[in-house]
Amino acid sequence: MQVKDSTTSTSSTEERKELTSYPQENVDYYQKIKWNGWGDTRKFIHTLQPSGTVAITTPTVSGQPLPSLKKFILTELTINGQGQTDLENSPSLTVEDIKLPLPRAAPGDFARELRAIFKPNQVKEDKFARLTHIYGKSLRDLIRLRIGLVENAPDVVVLPESHEEVEKLVLAAHRANVIIIPYGGGSNIVGACEPIDQTRYTVSLDMRRMNKVLWVDRREMTACIQVGIMGPDLERELHKSGVSLGHDPDSFEFSTLGGWLATCSSGHQSDKYGDIEDMCVSFKTCTPMGTLELRNGARAGAGLNFKHVILGSEGTLGIITEAVMKVHPVPQAAEYYGFLFPSFNHAISALEQMRRSEIIPTMVRIYDPDETRLSFASKPSKGAVSEFFSAAVKKYLQYIRSFDMTQVTLSIIGFEGPKKQVDFVKKSCFDILAKNGAFGLGTAPGKTWAEKRYDLPYIRDFLLDHNMWVDVAETTVSYTSLIPLWKEAKKAFVQHYHAKGIPAWICAHISHTYSNGVCLYFIFASRQNDEKEMTPYIEGKRLMCDIIMKHGGAISHHHGVGYEHAPWMSRYVTQGWVNVYRKIKETIDPKNICNPRKLMPTIEEEQGKEN
């Protein structure tokens, strides 16, 4: 093993600079995204104002107060009502404070081959480029960046612009035994892009310059797309031809088509348009054994569907460069409504009835009572009239409809498609909702949800700035196991931390629905200790995964595996399939250069010899 020196590598001032404003053309995405937090460097900054109120700055509003958020945090993150009286400060280190390991020397002819394949501005070796391609956006990643815990880094970041360049690079890397880690938006939260092998020269392959829609076929309703394209760019380009992909994950603004395919991603409207694997027709994958392609076509019954060997393979079998995706017309109507139910059970009962009726909305999100309260507490004040209306609704529900206000459950339900279809589906669903005690809030909450749907993750940065942490766990679970899992996970999580004298808070929502189950998504929070130790957090995450497995849930519905979930994979897919995967990997990538030590545990890890 090579011994690393912890000195910083050199870089030009221009490349090291984090951008806080960027009208410039030709700025790469990694320079526009927060290196130690979520999202765009220019917007969605939560701050604590001198008055003590939390405020948010967005591209359009500066310092908009969120009057209830601080009180909510201080009263909810407690043990038996006892907790902090004010928020503490825990600032992050700066880029300059962080020391990266020195880059390893490129083996053999590899450096010369890189220069032959790529233009100089496609190959970055500066500190900022290397630093921003080490981690994804998991809590563990952000904490390590904020405290400067960096043990390994890619030696070079390469930004390809075509399939042919990737093809040549992979073959050169195979010859030289160089590791390649594909990097899309870097939005994964499972350690999927992190270089773990410290012995070999490592390339982070940033796909985001491969961002073109190559063609749209309006007859077959398909589009061929370079997979480094980010969500908003993709939809903007498709809309020019009157079509849409309809894939809208919470990370939409900062993730790529390639990342979605490689992690089996799922978007808000998956109930109608399907998950990413349903939308995908074919793609090209550059592997050390050459490029693997699939035929286009509506469907094939000729043997195994090899599409599924690559989908979800998280860069461990090769690099996806271009994909043919199904598209659909930009919806004529898109209507989103808010409802309040007397309880989580009432909302689930309505959902099951809608599913059984086979007339289903485009999206159903159901927030449990704790997340309902978080949702209301994170809102900006809308003024006196709106506040009066909210108070009146509350009184009506409490005294006329006999709602127990501690159990109120918010749901956002959306309908998209041709207007006639939307009206038909809406009518059927509204009848079912009414029979299950739902109180309609109209389109205002739906509109707010649609406008703010990408904003919630920014709160995590604010919590980290104030010595707290928040993380998530999600799963697919059957209707039968849904409530038992929800109850046990919430109770066990809080008990686990309280037993150690640490405050804890947990909520959940249903984010995707199927005829045989749902995606149940937990959000949980606690306080950091002064040393920023990750053990307490990792214990909580393990606890959640174990409970999910106990109730027959999937180890992930849409966040993927990386190395975070790899320890559960033998139990989840069973050992037989782990062995099959290993044989496929050996065949396609015999030197293990493609994103090693992700997705499945190594034999040594299984035998407990490595962590």
Ligand SMILES: Cc1cc2nc3c(=O)[nH]c(=O)nc-3n(C[C@H](O)[C@H](O)[C@H](O)COP(=O)(O)OP(=O)(O)OC[C@H]3O[C@@H](n4cnc5c(N)ncnc54)[C@H](O)[C@@H]3O)c2cc1C
């Ligand atoms: C705030 C937040 C919200 C999120 N919400 C959702 C959600 O609603 N739905 C959802 O599905 N996920 C969600 N995620 C998880 C994450 O956004 C998804 O896993 C996403 O698909 C990752 O895409 P990416 O482009 O960022 O990929 P990256 O994070 O860059 O990479 C993910 C994995 O894919 C591999 N990879 C990337 N590009 C390629 C390629 N071209 N060829 C081969 N392998 C490749 C990488 O090597 C890595 O293993 C969320 C994450 C965050 C932080």
